[in-house]
Amino acid sequence: MAKMKLLLVRSKAGFLVKSFAKYIASDEVDLIEVDPNINAINAVVDGADGIIVYAGFGIEEQKDVIVYIKDKVIEESLLLFLIEGDYGIEDTLSLLTSQSVTHIFRRPVDIKEAALVIRDYVEQDGRKSKKTILVLDDSGAMLRNLKSWLGSKYVVVPANSGIMAIKYISRKIPDLVLLDYEMPIVDGKQVLEMIRTETEFADIPVIFLTSKGDRETVMGTMALHPQGYMLKSLSPSDIVKNVDDFFERNENEKKQKKI
Numbered sequence: 001m002a003k004m005k006l007l008l009v010r011s012k013a014g015f016l017v018k019s020f021a022k023y024i025a026s027d028e029v030d031l032i033e034v035d036p037n038i039n040a041i042n043a044v045v046d047g048a049d050g051i052i053v054y055a056g057f058g059i060e061e062q063k064d065v066i067v068y069i070k071d072k073v074i075e076e077s078l079l080l081f082l083i084e085g086d087y088g089i090e091d092t093l094s095l096l097t098s099q100s101v102t103h104i105f106r107r108p109v110d111i112k113e114a115a116l117v118i119r120d121y122v123e124q125d126g127r128k129s130k131k132t133i134l135v136l137d138d139s140g141a142m143l144r145n146l147k148s149w150l151g152s153k154y155v156v157v158p159a160n161s162g163i164m165a166i167k168y169i170s171r172k173i174p175d176l177v178l179l180d181y182e183m184p185i186v187d188g189k190q191v192l193e194m195i196r197t198e199t200e201f202a203d204i205p206v207i208f209l210t211s212k213g214d215r216e217t218v219m220g221t222m223a224l225h226p227q228g229y230m231l232k233s234l235s236p237s238d239i240v241k242n243v244d245d246f247f248e249r250n251e252n253e254k255k256q257k258k259i
Helices: 013-025 038-044 063-076 110-123 138-152 162-171 187-196 215-222 236-258
Strands: 004-009 029-034 050-056 077-083 104-106 132-136 155-159 178-180 205-208 229-230
Touching: 004 013, 004 038, 004 110, 013 029, 013 050, 013 110, 029 038, 038 063, 050 063, 050 110, 063 077, 063 155, 063 215, 077 110, 077 162, 104 110, 138 155, 138 236, 155 162, 162 178, 162 187, 178 187, 178 236, 187 205, 205 236, 229 236
Parallel strands: 004 029, 004 050, 050 077, 077 104, 132 155, 132 178, 178 205, 205 229
Antiparallel strands: none
16 A cells, blocks of 8 residues: 555644654654645645644634645545644634544644554554545535445545536646536536646546436437436435446456456
């Protein structure tokens, strides 16, 4: 399994922080210490699997940083761990959602034990072995549903606009894009055209999501040569099966090419 990348956001590299970093670093985990600054975090967060926030030394006063971390965790489906520091943790928690926090370590914190717990989470999560699916839909409800249905097997990254999707793809190539065909302003066809015009992105597999199953719509979507299409009216189990089947076919094709 590829090495996991974790960020440790802390204000000062004191004794406890240094001890924690020592315990958590391993052959499987690449730990990067970073100051509680949006620009500093943004410079190293690409490709991260999780973020650890040592909520001490006044970090909870930097609300913009906590909100940025929360948005990044939700946007890219990252693990988030909070370690209560000298100033408590309640102010930090008030800026987060329960769904965004993986685990909270409250005082008194056994640094060695906390490091081992986080490593266990990381190893069990096995995020590097999971395929990443970028889901683009203007419906928040549909995004939440797809994340809920597919999240146990895949890393699901939601996007509600073509601009957001292209921005994500420019940073990290997903294994599959589930693309809403009918969207206002920039529709699915235009997004696919933007993806295909960039050589670096041209081979990203795309499956259209559509609420219409009539012949004209189906023919229109397939004329764009996506890897397939799915009706939004399908049951959750059928949607998961379709995605599973796609990846299975894809793996089989890769094996055949190697023969």
